[in-house]
Amino acid sequence: TPSVCAPLPVLGRDVTVPLVTGGEVTYAALDYAASAPALQRVWDDVAAYAPYYGSVHRGAGYLSQLSTDLFENARRTVAEFLDCREDDQVVFTRSTTDSLNLLAAALPADCRVFVFETEHHASLLPWRSAQVTYLDAPRSHREAVETLERALADRDPYGPALVCVTGASNVTGELWPVRELAAAAHAHGARIVLDAAQLAPHHEVSVAGLDVDWVAFSGHKLYAPFGSGVLAGRADWLRAADPYLAGGGASRKVVRREDGGVDVEWHDSAARHEAGSPNVIGAYALASACTALTEAGFDTLAAREQYLVRTVREGLADVPQVRFLSLFGDDAPRVGVLSFVVEGWNSSHFAAALSAEYGIGVRDGLFCAHPLLRTLLGSDPQAQGECGSPESAPGEKSLNAIRVSFGAGTPDEHVERFVRAVK
Ligand code: PMP
Secondary structure, three states: OOOOOOOOOEOOOOOEEEOOOOOEEEOEEOEOOOOOOOEHHHHHHHHHHHHHOOOOOOOOOHHHHHHHHHHHHHHHHHHHHOOOOOOOEEEEEOOHHHHHHHHHHOOOOOOEEEEEOOOOHHHHOOOOOOEEEEEOOOOOHHHHHHHHHHHHHOOOOOOOEEEEEEOEOOOOOEEOOHHHHHHHHHHOOOEEEEEOOOOOOOOOOOHHHHOOOEEEEEHHHOOOOOOOEEEEEOOHHHHHOOOOOOOOOOEEEEEEOOOOOEEEEEOOOHHHHOOOOOOHHHHHHHHHHHHHHHHHOHHHHHHHHHHHHHHHHHHOOOOOOEEEOOOOOOOOOEOOEEEEEEOOOOHHHHHHHHHHHHOEEOEEEOOOOHHHHHHHHOOOHHHOOOOOOOOOOOOOOOOOEEEEEOOOOOOHHHHHHHHHHHO
């Protein structure tokens, strides 16, 4: 069957790039997992609003009022998109990385953190000031849940704990059993934050339905431009924490004391962690993307994306040199993200050839998930090229793979060209 619906219009559809073999070709952006092209509709919404934007929460002028309304409406749109609980807060941040660092800064005293070694560095690294338990890579959903349950049950002392887990891997595209992990966390008195950077662009995310305490994602992977992200979820830890950034907007009242110092009352709302003039256009664009995806329908988008996943898998099934990477098995449910190595090829050279000879943009390297790549490739001489990837230390033998990823804006032709090129 052909793919089930037309791709959504995105920016960059007509960009042409030169080929080393001569001539030029339209660029096939197959690195959506890094950053997806903005939806045309998001761009149009931003262009329509841009002449009117003004400072938010600060001015009596008409455009300041308008911008404040749009900014706060964007917050409500995101809350609806994520199916948040009534008391949840939606904090606008710069990115998923920023969101998780904000949560890390808001951990209560003596909070332990549990994280699988398979996570993206953005989920793996922000917790360094807490005591972190890194869990071994599981090989099935069941093993993931059992590993987490064991670690949480064995924690000593049995105090506050946070689990951080991704919804879909940025390396293998595989879905993680978020609902089951959330249930395990809660059964053991822990909280859980979902890194939805790769999940939210492809799947409905329901904070209430999954019963996660927080969710983080980035606008630039969700078909909005760079510079906006979200941390949404439970208000209590966020309210109890010092502001992530100190400054105007986060403070309700600042008074000079008689002894010369200052007393500050901080806001209890999301503004507590949004000091400074916020990225109004970014929040507006992100909310516009949420609306566009909801209207397109995740079932429709997922059906189309699964068609493209099958096109890659079936198209390359008769190429024995290609080995796809997975933790949970080749047929595990996944989003449109696939990583692989090719026998006889250094992955960086292979990716460079796809670009230079076919105008195809993929990612090569370790995908900011070094421990996972070592687990998946460590014993595979195939993946160890002669020249270092940008992510290998000087002198270290390179360890790298190739990642192809796509989504709502990908035309069939890009994926078909990719299959042809790899063959
Ligand atoms: N988590 C995952 C699973 C990711 O794929 C990424 C981006 N590659 C991030 C977090 C970080 O996102 P950002 O760079 O937008 O902060």
